[in-house]
Amino acid sequence: MKYTFCVPCLMGVEGLVADELKFNKFENVVAENGRVFFDGDMSECARANVTLRCGERVLLVVGKFRATTFDMLFEGVKALPWEKFIGKTNAFPVKGYSIHSKLFSVRDCQSITKKAIVEKLKFKLGTNFLTETGAKMQIQFSLMNDLCHIFIDTTGAPLYKRGYRLAMNEAPIRETLAASMVKVARYKGREPFYDVFCGSGTIVIEAAMAAMNIAPGARRKFDAENWSFFDTSVFEEQREAAIARENRVKMPIYASDISPEAIRICTENIKRAGLEGLIEVSRKDATAIDYTGMTGTLISNPPYGERLLELEEARDIYENLGAALKKAPELKKYIISSDERFEDYFGKKADKKRKLYNGMIKCNLYMYFK
Ligand SMILES: C[S@@+](CC[C@H](N)C(=O)[O-])C[C@H]1O[C@@H](n2cnc3c(N)ncnc32)[C@H](O)[C@@H]1O
Structure with a gap:
């Protein structure tokens, strides 16, 4: 039917x-x-x-x-x-x-x-x-x-509830939004991938899942499985087929954050996603990394700064990040921010922008290809 x-x-x-x-x-x-x-x-x-x-x-x-x-x-x-x-x-x-x-x-x-x-x-x-x-x-x-x-x-608990993110750092991005940014960047796992503001690790986990063909719903249940008007074994069949297509291999995916608590949470979530040992996690200040000659894709969600003081701090980060990233012209950069003046502080006009919503917060994904 x-x-x-x-x-x-x-x-x-x-x-x-x-x-x-x-x-x-x-x-x-x-x-x-x-x-x-x-x-x-x-x-x-x-x-x-x-x-x-x-x-x-x-x-x-x-x-x-x-x-x-x-x-x-x-x-x-x-x-x-x-x-x-x-x-x-x-x-x-x-x-x-x-x-x-x-x-x-x-x-x-x-x-x-x-x-x-x-x-x-x-x-x-x-x-x-x-x-x-x-x-x-x-x-x-x-x-x-x-x-x-x-x-x-037919779904029940929303699809963004993948099951890997029990532990959360402050202001995590929704899993479906992280997956969308990975898709916009057309990341396929062939080149290095970085999130230098990784927080709870959502972006690197979604990138790894996409590149390793790991279906987000392969290990969860759905409301329709309890219904009786059709043969519900189709759900188990689809889960098994999805799991058979997975290709869990080590890829050059790197997560870093300045906060030790974020690193602990990110590591825990990577483990929960079954990706232990496949993503490298380290504690770093994103504005102090030597990006010289780096290639591949960077997708990050730096702090937004809701209150004035935080906004000033966030803008300082954008400024220092923009300066540091000048050393990696070959690295494709995708940065999501709700700050309308992000480009002014980052110091460069984006090659392309895309309007996205992080829950109710209107954001832009700023894309730099060179
Ligand atoms: C909006 S959160 C990222 C949330 C993440 N996308 C997630 O899904 O959990 C911003 C992160 O930037 C980190 N951060 C703030 N300043 C930093 C800096 N200078 N270098 C690296 N990370 C920084 C914070 O610790 C926080 O984890």
């Missing part, structure tokens, strides 16, 4: 998620603001959950319709074939959001959606009592410009 799926993602990475899906031969890939659609069966759904690096979750599209009144929403939801998915005991909480739409009260839309599903299920399943004590099927709705999409979330 074929379905349409939707992969929500951080703003700014839609194109990367679409590329990932197309490269991995998913069908009918269509990118929109903040999300990407594709078609496939439940085995493809499992493959997306296990392998996607840049998307946040995989939602099964139950239906879509226009809704400008609560009646339209109720009837639209009720018309969908809920009995094909939800059983007598499944729990089906509802959440959602509304953007640029007449129906803007999320709470009202939530309760109307719930009511419509309950009514349909009671009728179709021939029962007056839905226990909701069984496996969870999280219902989601999105209203955008009065177009309503209704989904069931």
